Amino acid sequence: MVADSTVAGFLQTARENEVEALTQHSNYLKFLERVDQEFRKLMVAGTDDNVVARIMVLAAHAYYLSAIRIVLSGQSAAAFTNLRATMECALYGLIMQEEEGADAVWLNRNIDREACRKTFTAANGIRLLKRDPNLRDLAQLVYDASIDFGAHPKPIAVIKNLEINDVGQAYSVSLTSLHAVDSFSVERALIACLETGLACVLIFSQVFPQHQDSREIHSSASALLAEFHASLEEDGFSWPQ
Numbered sequence: 001m002v003a004d005s006t007v008a009g010f011l012q013t014a015r016e017n018e019v020e021a022l023t024q025h026s027n028y029l030k031f032l033e034r035v036d037q038e039f040r041k042l043m044v045a046g047t048d049d050n051v052v053a054r055i056m057v058l059a060a061h062a063y064y065l066s067a068i069r070i071v072l073s074g075q076s077a078a079a080f081t082n083l084r085a086t087m088e089c090a091l092y093g094l095i096m097q098e099e100e101g102a103d104a105v106w107l108n109r110n111i112d113r114e115a116c117r118k119t120f121t122a123a124n125g126i127r128l129l130k131r132d133p134n135l136r137d138l139a140q141l142v143y144d145a146s147i148d149f150g151a152h153p154k155p156i157a158v159i160k161n162l163e164i165n166d167v168g169q170a171y172s173v174s175l176t177s178l179h180a181v182d183s184f185s186v187e188r189a190l191i192a193c194l195e196t197g198l199a200c201v202l203i204f205s206q207v208f209p210q211h212q213d214s215r216e217i218h219s220s221a222s223a224l225l226a227e228f229h230a231s232l233e234e235d236g237f238s239w240p241q
Helices: 007-024 026-041 051-072 076-098 102-107 113-119 122-127 133-151 155-159 184-207 212-234
Strands: 162-166 171-175
Touching: 007 026, 007 051, 026 051, 026 184, 026 212, 051 076, 051 102, 051 184, 076 102, 076 122, 076 133, 076 184, 102 113, 122 133, 133 155, 133 184, 184 212
Parallel strands: none
Antiparallel strands: 162 171
């Protein structure tokens, strides 16, 4: 999709995409709304909570919402940066819950950056999901996808968005930053938003396992993920080879 070569033109095209996408992808948005509801259930704190870990719920939810808006604008690759942050919030919350003193390490990052870097990694968080192999695999899958498809300048994120044309004595090279609303790139990113959001909800349900609501949230989020995958199959969705 080509916007005129000004910032204002780019923003105008992005806004138009958002409006069109609300209708074009209404089915995905219904599922994304339900994921949002699961997130909001996690925002009720208990008296025995790790407060900083509970704050990570708010941060993850904010990144989740921003990723959806970016996707709807057509900036599908850029959205994966926010999806990575969404996942890291959940994994950091899990580390804070499982490792004594980790929240203090995070709060004092400006004092000891090296300790914070060593403690708070995606790998450390995913390792703590060993009691739930299915969730561990899902977390690894969506985190790796976020890196590959846009959170880092990896080949898939860059080369797949290039367009090279022979213009006679030279070649013109451009990179698509705003995809058409009906493109596979946008659809893939919307699927990633939903799967990443639910992975985070499931992780947070383990961060606060002592709460009755957490068990119910785990059950409803698991059921929603299964329902979504079933709907993709019913609609004949398939990943390009």
